[in-house]
Amino acid sequence: MAIWFLCKIRYQKQSENGKQTAVNESYLVDSVSFTDAETRIYQELSSIIKDFTLTGVRPMRLTDVFHYEDAETWYKCKVNYVSVDEKSGKEKKIQNTMLVSAWSVKQAYERIEESLKSMLVPFDISDINITNIMEIFPYVAEEKVPANFRPLAEVQAERDMETVE
Known part of the structure; x- marks a missing residue:
């Protein structure tokens, strides 16, 4: 699960x-910690914006983007949707916050509806800002394989050839 x-x-x-x-802008970064978020925002923006100051980093609770x-x-x-607790049988209101990119509020509403149409429980979109x-x-994820590493199948094939000889 992403931490934004x-x-x-x-x-x-x-x-x-x-x-x-003076310009203030906000960016959303998927990171594992505050330090990682700070590092990543500097990496991402340093080539675009020459001299900027990071004025704030805070977690944003999002269910999906x-x-x-x-x-x-x-x-x-x-x-919002209603969930039923299996043990007590009580209904519990669940509120999720999601981000969607769109051109208008109407399009954002339609895109959220489209993205959630596979949900089994009925839901209500209560707020769009x-x-x-x-x-x-x-x-x-960066999958950089060191130069001295080789595929496991290749190494095993070499060992099999050595044991045959």
Whole structure:
């Protein structure tokens, strides 16, 4: 399960009229800790923004993130459903927060509905709000194999050949 951190940065941007203005932006990073989130945001943004300051890192509780390539605006959606406790038989209201990229509130609603249509319990989308998140950086596993490593099948084949001889 992904652990998302909301990272806020501040930097000076030159406007079209040549005036320097302070800009605040938010980015979402999938990381294992605060330190990892800070490291990753510097790695991701240092090539894009020359001189910025990280002003805040906080965890953001999200159940899921639905990314669509055709939209740049992120909407925070609250989805509610009722669950029944097996032991006590009592109903319990569950609230999940999800992010979806869309062009409008209507499209965000439709995309959440589409993404959750396989849910077995009925759900209610109670809240959709636009966020100021510029971009998300999901975790991507780097599978770098050291140069001195070889596939196990190759090593076993060599050992089998040695035992035959």
